[in-house]
Amino acid sequence: MQILKKGFFFLSVLTFSLLSLNAIGQSTKVRGKVVDSKTKQALPFVNIAYKGTTIGTTTDFDGNYFLETRTPGDSIYISFVGYKERIFAVQKGKFQTLNVELEAETFDLQEVVVVPGENPAHVLLRKIIKNKKKNNPSRFKSFQAETYTKMEMDLNNIKEDFKDKKIMRQFQFVFDYMDTSVITGKPYLPIFITESLSDYYYQDKRRVEREIIKASQMSGIQDNASLAQFTGQLHQNVNVYDNFIDLFDMGFVSPIADGGLRYYKYYLTDSAYRDGNWCYHMSFKPKRKQEPTFVGDFWVADTTFAIQNMQMRIAKDVNLNWVKDLVSNNEFQKLNDSTWFLKKQNLFVDFMLTERDSTKQMGFFGRKTVSYKNVEVNVPLKEEIIKLDNNVIVNEDALSHPPEYWNDARPYQLSERESGIYAMVDSIQNVPLYKNIVDVVTTFITGYYVHGKFEYGPYYKLYSFNEIEGNRFMFGGRTSNEFSTKIMLNGHLAYGTKDEKLKYGLGFLYMINKLPRETFGMQYKHDIHQLGKSPNAFTEGNILASLLKRNPNNKLTMLNQFETHYEKEWFQGFSNTLKFRYRDIKPTEFVPFEDRIGNPISRITTSELELRTRWTKNEKVVMGEFERVHLGGPIPIVNLYLTMGMKNVLGSNYDYQKIDLSVEHTFELPPLGNLYFLASGGKLFGKVPYPLLHLHEGNETYAFDPYAFNMMNYYEFASEQYASLFVEHHFNGLILNRIPLFRKLKWRTVVSGKGLIGKLSDKNNGSLANTEAYMRFPDGLSDVSKPYFEASVGIENIFKFIRIDAMWRLTHLDDNPYQDFEDFGIRAMLQITF
Structure with missing residues (x-):
């Protein structure tokens, strides 16, 4: 289950729908390092901007910088106190590396007297913290906005020798879409892109969050409303005003956390007018190694002390698996004289599967951009919005909008490469080798091998052994989504060489409705069963249960069981499941059934009616066509089971209630875990x-x-x-x-x-x-x-x-x-x- 929770989502993103290539908005990317021309030492806090614009950045503590924009000037202006200014021409719409050496200027200065005092950056930080409550976007009683979300996944660090490998001969056409990351300098190949346009609603009272996805398109997926609900804003939020920011199940200390001085060093580096606001520029870096912290900088507005822009990059040595780099950029907009709200949020993640040299090993980029417009705050939500039975609603026509619609809806045009991904991924899927690779990966993770309308498996139950059956062989499977997305049939046959008995099972699950979930199903099995096992235990017939046993595996009983259920999710987070269960349990020589004076009992027969109630709130769920994985949420999960044993029903001998x-x-307690x-x-x-x-x-x-x-x-x-x-x-x-x-x-x-x-x-x-x-x-x-x-x-x-x-x-x-x-x-x- 742990593996499924972390890996399930990434399996869903490898196919697409065709889109014409008529949007052009190529990014200009510049990265490099600034050093002193004589000492060659790195220069931090150097100002770098496109000439004639407010688009710019500063070098980090190692003198490195990166700058990407879709609306650049034709030259870059570089300035730093005590050094001569420099101007460099840039090529629009291309990636370029620009390393700069600055020459120091000599000045005759009057004597300067330095007296001890508090770091001015600390004074400014205290004012930011004092005003956090009134600047935090989550302070609003309610707000609503139109959001545009774009996600992309890229295969990175692709070398020339990899392109020439025999296995890649069928994929040569994809390399026309190669690009270079301005953040890492690594070449990458886009393999997946998705966009969505939504109306997002939030209300603090009763913690109401609703998102109505008006339009969605995904490379490789033409009609999948279940996956479309995960392409919006609701399932990810980086709020710099929170003391701790949850990223990959780890609480990172915000640069403006109440206790930020315990974790960061701060530097006041500049001040300037930005978009009509007098702002101060601060840089920050961690005090200690391997703590969940960031390095970066931000601009903060005077008077209101609201963050105007903040760029955060995780510290290099953070104890975080699979993630080599992560950059979050948060840009805020001013709604009125005292109210600021998010304008755009970018998240970039460099995933690495190994700890080897990251300059040689391939990995993945994950990128997400969310833009906000038409923001309204403290406007009561309409009752029809509050009464929606799901947090995320996908409109019926969301997946059918033409390219012209997207050209008008986007806040900016896609580049040629971004637009071309839709067609490129479709071509990849037609390559036989690609299909074979996907089949192998899917089989390993899910346990089932998909072939046409049937899924064979699970493979880990093909062979096992125990003291009752001896060597156990099993063959089973279920119907695939190609067979139907409304009904799934399943069954298995098993045979033990020691007891020489045939076991079997057969059932189905019918999907009445997906959102909110409503299902009906039946299942019958005649097979061995372990009474008293946990819901997370190895299932009967799992080879791992045989290999990892610490006691003889002989406490199994023979079970005939028929079960039927009806599941109804009334709204997201609240559901009922009604089950009828008939069981005929037979003893074995290792688990005898005897009355109180020692006479053998041949079987125990029961008929039960069970009502399960499950409740939580704002839970994250990843869904396939039939199965779903619960990822938890901010509210505890409550399960209530009411069971009634019914005597004289189908031969049941017992009357009871349970x-x-x-x-x-799970409580997040950063920095304590x-x-x-x-x-x-x-x-x-x-x-x-x-x-x-x-x-x-x-x-x-x-x-x-x-x-x-x-x-x-x-x-x-x-x-x-x-x-x-x-x-x-x-x-x-x-x-x-x-x-x-x-x-x-x-x-x-x-x-x-x-x-x-x-x-x-x-x-x-x-x-x-x-x-x-x-x-x-x-x-x-x-x-x-x-x-x-x-x-x-x-x-x-x-x-x-x-x-x-x-x-x-x-x-x-x-x-x-x-x-x-x-x-x-x-x-x-x-x-x-x-």
Whole structure:
């Protein structure tokens, strides 16, 4: 699941729709370095601007600069106090490198007396912080605006020898679209572009956010409203006025954070009129290495002390995976004498898959630009906007606008290369080699191999082994989107060489509506099943469960199960799922079913009706045609399950009711990392055999399972009433970054703790000698009236995707002679984190 959450979105962006090439607006790009002509030392804070315009920048602390614009002058003017001014001609619409040596000027100056005093940059910073509340865009009770969003992905650092490789012979036409990044100087090839035009609405009361996407187009995708909803503004926000800016699950300290002086050094470098406002220019850099900070500069308006423009670049040594570079540029517009609002926001990310020399290895650029116009603040939202049942609405005609519409709607024209991407990506998809590469990557991540109207898999279940079935072979699959985007059929066949029995399953999922989600489905299976496993555990038949077992894998039962469901999402974040479930559970020699005097019981038959209610708010979700991945949001996720066992329905022998409640959330606590918690509890009303009690989630593999008790065995504890708590804190390098060796390794510390307490009444406690219970407990199963605790300390980010935990079982160490457990163990898991 961790891998799916981080990788799912990037699989969605590799195809397109044709667009004519009639927009021309080529960017002029200039980058370079400014040094002293004699000492060759880098010169920071040098002013660089297009002559006759206000378009400009300053060199950073290493003397480097970059400047990109679609409306340049014909020459660049360079000036710095104490040095001779210089002017250079530039070529419009092209990339160029311009390294400059400045010659010092000699002046006869009068004596200057320097007295101690406060850094003027600190004085200005305090005024900015004092006025943050009235300048922060999120202060408005409501606002609405028209937004234009453009996203692009590029393959970078492409070398000449790569073009000449045999594998690339079928792709030579794409190299006509090569360009060069002004930020990094790397050559790149655009491979994906998407644009959207939206009406965006925000209201602080009840935290209402709505986005109506009026137009959207994506290279490679002609008609996909599900993906179109992720091309707008709502799912990404960089607010420089926040103390901490969340980027890739890491809280970066804002340059104007309340505690900014603890993290940054500030320099007041210039002052000038900009767009009719007297502004001050400040540069900043981190005080310490590897902290989540930026380097950059900003212009701030006098009197209001509102930010006019801020450029931030992540510090070079930040402990962040896969990201080599990141630049965010935020430009603000003045709505009236005292009100400023965002005008344009650019985000540039250089993704690198390895730690090797970034000048030699290929990677990816990700770029996003959001422009705002027709901004209205503190205007109450219309009731029809508030009542929309989804945060993001895609208009019916959003994907069908002609090129002429886009030429008028864009705030600027696309360059020839940008426009050509739409046609170029379509051509790529027709190359057989490209299709083969996509098939291999998709199969590896999803587990299924797609061929026409069918998906074969999952491949990790083709072979496994356990003590009951011996060698298990399985073949399965499901219908693909080519078969239908309304209904998905699935099924599997499995056979064990030891028990010589055939197992199978068959079902379907019908998509009634996608937004908001409404589904109906049925599923039947005759197969082995592990009672008491967590929802994150390896599924039955997974080869990893066989390879990583720490106890004999023999606590499986035979299950016949029919299940049908109806799911209704009333509005985004609130849904109900109604299920009917019939189960026929049969014992094995390892998991016997016996009554209280020892007579064997051949089966347990139940019929259940279950109502699930799920609630959260402003959650981010990535959706395919049928499946979706929940990425969490600012509000805890609440799940409530109400279950009713119905006696005499399809042969059911038991009448009972259950209620289960869980609350989970991740708190971002920069700079201390993030804290995840999962609290759950439940109660059963009625008398039932032990397989229908809450069998607490054990884990008998060496893989770390975040939703299980990793030092607990299966069939160790059961409850009819219970409460549990799981807390895990990720320090994101806060501790190990201060140790030189670990700083280079970029390892991160994580600690966790889990607790559980439960209760059994005499009528359900099959471990008592004189019991009223239906069934005798198997050896080793008991109640958990004495609390159970386990804790762990781990290292994550080993080779970027491995986590290893040292775990301790803290209670129930001597009171169960039938369970072969460990009081200390090592567990590992694979995860993709930034």
